[in-house]
Amino acid sequence: MDSESVTGGSKQIQTRNYIKLGYHHLITHFLKLLFVSLMVILLTNVSLLRLNQLWLHLQLQFNQIGFIFLITVTLFGSIVFFMSRPRSVYLLDYSCYLPPSDLKVSYQKFMNNSRLIEHFTESSLEFQRKILIRSGLGEETYLPESIHCIPPRPTMAAAREEAEQVIFGALDNLFENTKINPREIGVLVVNCSLFNPTPSLSAMIVNKYKLRGNVKSFNLGGMGCSAGVIAIDLAGDMLQILRNTFALVVSTENITQNWYFGNNKAMLIPNCLFRVGGSAILLSNKPMDRKRSKYKLVHTVRTHKGSDEKAFNCVYQEQDEALKTGVSLSKDLMAIAGEALKTNITTLGPLVLPISEQILFFATFVARRFFNAKKKKPYIPDFKLAFDHFCIHAGGRAVIDELEKSLKLSPKHVEASRMTLHRFGNTSSSSIWYELAYTEAKGRVRKGNRVWQIAFGSGFKCNSAVWVALRDIKPSVNNPWEHCIHRYPVNVGL
Template sequence: MGFNIPILSVFLIIYIVFYVTRFVLRRRDKCCYMLHYECYKGKDERKLDTERCANIVMRNKNLGIDEYKFLLQTIVSSGIGEETYAPTNFIEGKEQCPDYHDALTEMDEIMFETLQGLLAKTGFNPSDIDILVVNVSLLSTVPSLTARIINRYKMREDIKVFNLTGMGCSASVIGIDLVQHLFKTHPNKLAVVVSTESMGSNWYCGKERSMMLSNCLFRSGGCSMLFTNNRAFKDRAIMKLTCMVRTHVGSIDEAHTCCIQVEDDEGYQGFRLTKFLTKAAAQAFTINLKVLLPKVLPLWELLRYVYVSTTQNYKSRLLRAKLEEVGKGLNLKTGIDHFCIHPGGRAVIEGVGKSLRLSEHDIEPARMALHRFGNTSAGGLWYVLGYMEAKKRLKKGNKILMISFGAGFKCNNCVWEVMKDMDEGNVWEDCIDNYPPKAKANPFIEKYGWLNDDSVNFLRLQDNK
């Protein structure tokens, strides 16, 4: 009995078409669209101007003159402006003795205000949400923070919830990575990610300099974001996730301990930032880019990337890594239009800028987010994105690289494609015309850049009065 070639050909074609169609449909279901995001903006009475910052520092009676000078001079050179926001208990003078109620009040205000704004702008109801992810590194409550949101908005019983703690400043990207993996097996879903940090309950009262830094840099802030894999909402999406790479170098002892919550020798709890932080960032960033770049750069730039990678000893470069030299010889602008750098501090922003050969225009959003809102931990990236949007930089088809670093030590980066011109009003709306600031003068330098022992004693006496 011979084979019927025409019939076999037909079956073969049907087989191929079936599996190609199945593959394409499965790929379509794995998309991750961002529908909107809403950043938190504090009340005017909680703004930290120069004088209020100094007063808060002076209230710590455990410090000596050298510690006061160190803190004030760190603020002077931090790149942070006078309009960042402090938790309510800081304004009320309770930063050294926060209670559980203070922590919950701070979280409720940030989470509920951003969620309310997000739902109002998108037109969805709380009952429409299928997945909820909340990340706050320094506060773990029982019931969880996700449970507080579910109770407040009376969400469905079958909602999938995830409460992430201890993930550091890059937790926002981790939350999005979790959502995109859930989307692969749960079609046509809506997911909310809430990213913030508990500042009010984590003031450091001791005098170890590496732990005093967090008092100078971190401020209140956060963001809620709405995602979907439902293609019916594609036309409403503002961005599409195209690439995600997560890197963890926690196996290196110095990297593991460069950002860590500990107690000092006197028993005061705080967040220690060591000198190894920039080196850990460089190591994680180097490994991350090695995976990320082949996914985002054009072929001709990839050839140069291969050349750079193979003509130098990778391991020896990793051991002596410097953040400013991570992307040496590469031009990411051939595949990326905008760079959303975590506004963790001037050193990180400038280091990433130098390593990727970015212009002042490229790193301006991160600088301005740090200046206006401070380091808001996991929520910081979205203030940077908001700045780009408010400046009308984000056009359809643009690619955005989000670069985040976090305790552990982690480097988590992702690439977004802009789905439509982004120019809606956001948290920057009432002040964007004032940025970048035209005056180069730093009010902290004007008041405290000249600090000496006599001036510190005078400030302490004034505060005691």
Template sequence: MDLLILLMLKLLVSYIIFFLCNLALRRTSHGCCYILHYECFKPSHDRQISTELAGDIIKRNRNLGLEEHRFLLRAIVSSGMGEQTYGPRNIIAGREEMPSLADAISEMDEFFFATLDKLFHNSGISPSEIDVLVVNVSMLATVPSLTSRIINHYKMREDVKSFSLSGMGCSASLISIDLVRSIFRSLNKPNFAIVVTSESIAPNWYSGKDKSMILSNCLFRSGGCSILLSNNKALERHAKLRLKGLFRTHMGSCDEAYKSCMQKEDEHGRLGFYLGKNLPSSASRAFTQNVRDLYPKVMPVKELLRYLVSRRILKKKEGGISKAAAVNFKAGIDHFYLHPGGAAVIDAIKKSLKLSEEDVEPVRMTLHRFGNTSASSLWYVLGYIEAKKKLKKGDRVLMISFGSGFKCNSCLWEVMRDLQQDANNIWEDCISEYPTNNVTNPYMEKYGWINLAS
């Protein structure tokens, strides 16, 4: 009993210190980080990858044997994606084996200016008011930089602080948010920042037959998002979300994790993106460590006490931890935005966090409609929940993403007002169709027989 009292006192003191520090930060207006608006990219209809087109693209690869052909079709069947996802124009046109720099830049420009034009128009903020610009595109670095293209197009101010991030993988958008937060904290005045997050698919299509590299061709789709942020507390009532905490885990010091996913050439010199067999175990370790870091900082004190007592005191007679010691994230989180990296990824996180099917509905529907758009995927999930009018003032939202390196990043947001579906929401034209009780898998219908093949 004395041990229990001591533990409770220590936890209470820690909670009080954390609460006071957090309160002090909230009262410092420039220490805040708000999302005022965001715009997800929806490519034109002619860029949709249907079942038929996906099969044709695979057939075009003359380097594939029967075994590799079946492997790719099995991957498509189990991907969880529908027929309305989008690809770059050069691949749809059959020019994937010889992409040009123009293809890569055109893919980015189409996304940049479609979302940023809408962002400035719908937020009422002028390009000349932007103080910080962060662009993250992992697999494309141009000279001049991608940020310079945006600055030139919109004639932004000479003193705008610009950053181009590459190589960060699917977790890049949360890293960009962290960078913006750090800049806000270093400044002594209100600022506007824009994060532009996407991935370059056009020049990175793998045309070889290495199974560990052709898999990425099935997993990734075109997309992107532009996000407007500010540290101006006077704009709080206009904000959608306020950043409460951001937690970054990097497993790069472990060789196995570092090499689990990376851009490389195969034995024939063909460039592609390698996904190793040890990727699931690396992701699991990074996720476990990230959860350990964020759990004590995002959970209510009542839940922390319950977990601590359960883990330290209530033991089974066999010596194991009692069932009551299980982590209960739903005690402090209202919505979960998971990275839609694939059906298997969603199932694994669902099991780890003990989530219901309703909790993972937004990410499953995002995967089905838009696919895995890399670093921008989380914002399509946000758009889904907002379109469903499920975000109420005071709700707490947890975002979880993974990235090469190997990284697991997460952040906690607070909803600042009841959010209704914007007229320009990315899901506007189809939200009434989701969720469906039985999301049809067109790839299963056409290629399901492959799973029975030897």
């Protein structure tokens, strides 16, 4: 292929992009242009004399009783509107736990410790080595102290220690940054999929920080990596019911008692991906908190595919033939995640996409449905027109690759997800907050920017949360990236 044909092709692509951009701006601002045009025509053709005549005519038509009735109805309608409209939910701040450096696990340390565990066969060790190399994880992810021990110490006490270190570490930093008295919190939602002790993790927080006796506390278990968005959705619903209060959301996962010591390869994959992490998020429905908040919650959209057997079984906790417990990941996982994503964005699209993209999507749908244009591919809306930042759950390299391809995103859009996977691994439901922290640490979030958090979880679920920045965002004190952000992004060998 000669240089002229390459140049010609690139010019055609640029022309198409300019045409689409022009179309987008025209449709987006169509009503504004129409309104301005009508105002110009009105001001040109209607004189002040005619306006005075119109006013006199209205005075004759409406007597005093009618005028009072009109004012009463207007006031009543305004009161009903303001009383019934949804309360705004603000995100004051959030904190992500940064484990101590002595819990870091390099590839070499991971493999050396695995070889010292007598349960693993050579085949299982080689499988874990290959998965680790392809995973997208770096050399500085973290495992709990109990897994560093030889032999490992997967006891209930050790699991509680891990939970306390992660949750209290994130909460201490959050309370320090926000200066909020824990007794002011009216709603507490904690999600941890695989570790659900008695008393619950939410009770553990109430006990530690002496939360008030009438706090509305919830403990979500078994809901997978997308439970962080579910917890936000639940907290947001509670803030619609309760007045002038704070909601605290804690998202984490526990590794200590969920490390797999068998040789089923489908159950060995989580060993290579999941790492220590957790986040704490403080929400408010107080109008006065808008000025000091970082974000406003705009939408949450939840999709559940659990009625389908394949979807229900694709992420499944079970025992292998040797009665060792682990989480099995199906080969159909990515296909099922893709279907869940399509369903989720079909609901989310009309809420966030500009009208220009909705018209194109509807036109393609009509052509395929009613004009037998089956060969024409379904139109994938350009979500880059709706969002400025993407926080895709760092579940693994394949998950990020699939969404980058499906949504036609650029490497820049998935940078936060890839770097979070590299630096912290898959921290389950808290990964989307490490990604937002990365974006803030890079100084990229500006007032009015929209952030899309999207996560997948067992069941099978795909959940989305949309936030809008209320100001130019600076990273909070003790941002988990503050000591290493200058080294990122790094080449992850794509």
